[in-house]
Each structure stands twice: as structure tokens, then as C-alpha cells.
Amino acid sequence: MDMAPLESFLVVARVGNVTRAAAELGLTQPAVSNQLARLEGELGQALFDRTPRGVALTAAGELFRGHVEDALAALGRGRQALDALAGLEVGTLSIGGGATATTYLLPPLLGAFHADHPAVRIFVREQGSAAVAAAVGAGELDLGIVTLPLGGAERARLRVIPWLQDELVLIVPPGHPLERRRTFRWRDLDGGDLVLFEAGSAVRGVIDDEVARAGVRVETVMELRSIESIKQMVAQGIGAGFVSPFALARGQRGRRCADGALRRDLGLVVRADRAPSPAARAFLALLRRRR
Secondary structure, three states: OOOHHHHHHHHHHHHOOHHHHHHHHOOOHHHHHHHHHHHHHHHOOOOEEEEOOEEEEOHHHHHHHHHHHHHHHHHHHHHHHHHHHHOOOOOEEEEEEOHHHHHHHHHHHHHHHHHHOOOOEEEEEEOOHHHHHHHHHOOOOOEEEEEEOOOHHHHOOEEEEEEEEEEEEEEOOOOOOOOOOOEEOHHHHOOOEEEEEOOOOHHHHHHHHHHHHHOOOOEEEEEEOOHHHHHHHHHOOOOEEEEOHHHOOOOOOOEEEOOOOEEEEEEEEEEOOOOOOHHHHHHHHHHHHOO
């Protein structure tokens, strides 16, 4: 965006002399004269009358001067706004993720981000991976934390960045036969009651696949969205459940599966056809540092 001819026009209009204006602008007199000639040619109007003592604005020049001052002032404000956005002095950050991400992984990271950039407005939406991916693809969210892999339709408009590996562990009620064990086998759960995540969620899919592969019979007695709700129901003896180790309180035990760890990969998703906003770019960098 070349504003130099307009800036030269205003300086010449103010000082009334091309040579003095050139000195003030740090340009040569021919360079300023060429700028003015090109500007008058583009406008099809003479902006200055040449006089023995210098130059004076024509009626067209007087009219144009006010518009140029307004335009350059507006552009200056625009540059300041862009600088503020790039410097994270303003802006928004919208993120989506599942229960583990929004409850345990994101809070400390968002706290650190907010402390460094308090003027950026933060919005968080808790949803399943498919819904988060769809919202990012639709431009409703800047970025998402999802369970991988995503379906082909979801991936089409997204750039997927592997982030970290999570593992599901078993938690049991007080007095459960596995209470003092550090591991479990699927046969240990045969005929037992489970408190699980809602059907259709990515985490529930991991559990259902392993139960089917092990060929055991379990009774799903509750389907919940909240990890804390699952933990509370397990604590009340309703059944055993699966959560991420990130959800375990200090001293709380989770049992790994001795038949093979229940692992899932978490990834970050952004629109493939759009550059992330400055706020989203800064938060992505923070997420990558905190793997």
C-alpha cells in the first residue's frame, strides 16, 4: 500500500513549496514532482497552481486535501489496530475440546495465556471430537482439541497437528475386588457394572471396541458427559468407570489394563485454508511447548 504520493501531497500543500517539502520528506525535488504529476494524472485534475514563489492549491486540491487527511488518519488508525491485534492487545480466542481437555488440560494453559494477554477475550466450548472438528471447519472455533483419528469428511477442511497421548485407566468403588490392584484384565470386569461416557463419544468408542474385542459382558448402568460426574458415581458404588489419568486427584489410583493399554491420541485442529489469528497462533505455540 503506497501512501507516499498522498503524504507528499499534504506536505507540499502545507509548506507551499516542492523543494522545501522534498527536504522535509527526505526525498529529491524531482521525486516529489513526479509523485504529484502521477497523482494529478490518476485524478485527471490539477491539484496545484504553480506560482513564482512556489505552489498553491487549486479548488480541486483544496477539496481533495480534506479527503486525503481523513483517509490517512483512518489508515493510521487501521495500522494501529492491526499492530494491537498482532501484539495481542486485542482479539479473541475460541477453543473447543472434550471433557478431559476442557476440565483438566486447558485451564492451566488458558490461565497462563490470559496472564500474558489479558486483553484477548477467550471462549471455550465443551463438545465431542466430531462436533469440535465440525465447528472448526465451519469457522465457529479457532482451534480444537480432538481424539484422533478423525473421519475423512471431518479432516477435509482441517490441518491436524498431533499433540499428546492420553490413556484411559479404570477407577473402582470402595470395596471393589480390584480396589488394591494396580492393573486389571478385561475378564475381571465380566458381568460387572460400568459408569461410562455417553454413547457416540470418541472415548466411549475406545472402551466399547476393547470390550467387544475382549468378548466380556458388562452392564452400562450410566452414560454421562462429565468426568467429575463419573468419578462421583463410582465413588458412590454405582459401578466402575474409565477416566484419563489427568482427571485423577493426588493420591487417587487408576488401574492400567494389563491386556493392553487403552491409549488415545489427542490432536489440535485448525482450518487448513485459513491462517490462524494472532491469538490462535500464539496459543498453538503455547500448546506445542506444553506437550
